[in-house]
Amino acid sequence: MEIKKVSIIGLGALGILFGHHLTKKMPKADLRIIADKDRIKRYKEEGVFCNGERCEFQYFSPEEPCEPADLVLFTVKFNGLQDAIEAVKHHVGKQTIILSALNGITSESIIGQTFDIDRVLYCVAQGMDAVKVGNQLTYHHMGMLCFGDREPGLISSRTKAVGVFFEKMDVPYEIDSNMQKRQWGKFMLNVGVNQTVSVYQSNYGEIQREGEARNTMIAAMREVIALSEKEGIPLTEHDLNYWLDVLSTLSPTGKPSMAQDIEAKRFSEVDLFSGAVLELGQRHGVPTPVNKTLYEKIKMMESKFS
Known part of the structure; x- marks a missing residue:
């Protein structure tokens, strides 16, 4: 499969960092930021900034129907995970791949309780030094996303598809067969x-x-x-x-x-x-x-x- 449409939920440091990067690499209509209506209103009024540059995001509320994404990226804090799972349901279809960049060692299994665990790739965000104050994010090192399959030693077609997409988007990444x-x-x-x-x-x-x-x-x-x-x-x-x-x-x-x-x-x-x-x-x-x-x-x- 080819990844074209991407949805991100969570505009913390990682969501802003990778979202802003992707806006420069893919059609604006193909990148969706999922947020509730109050947050969307605030984001539009106050702006969201990355290294001093205003981010040009397309926002979707959880209630809005839309075409499923090829890739959904979770970048919320752990205490917001359950709400995020509910919020992305319109964005998850039969072919959707899910990446969770949350800290800890449990988010993938929690997401997999709602969506097919086989569509969830294990992921670790590492090496970034982003600092977020209010609506302003600054960073020197973008870091990278390391991801792979749940089963050790396996590199599935889903994992390969994400690797191809990140290569096209110039997103630093590493595929690991022991996630x-x-x-x-x-x-x-x-x-x-x-x-x-x-x-x-x-x-x-x-x-x-x-x-x-x-x-x-x-x-x-x-x-x-x-x-x-x-x-x-x-x-x-x-x-x-x-x-x-x-x-x-x-x-x-x-x-x-x-x-x-x-x-x-x-x-x-x-x-x-x-x-x-x-x-x-x-x-x-x-x-x-x-x-x-x-x-x-x-x-x-x-x-x-x-």
């Missing part, structure tokens, strides 16, 4: 980076150099390595070093979305990170003291939000 391990690696990175930068109220530069914050980050990541062995998707120190290399490429002044949420007094995805680590640790009898401390500190910070 479960890739997702666990990104989960390990998020657990370390997102939470540490949030607690230290800092930026990537703080954890790129030696010191207490970087030591905390790595200790939190090693707790994920211990859990991955119990879950049958074992990560190693080699994987940790791979993700530390990814971290080293990011702009030192950038910061993850979780830290941006805390700064803006928005509730974060902490339950998706250390919350999940603590639950898995309890299930497998694996101590996770660093993540417990990070969890408690972030919950304390959030308790002061009005």
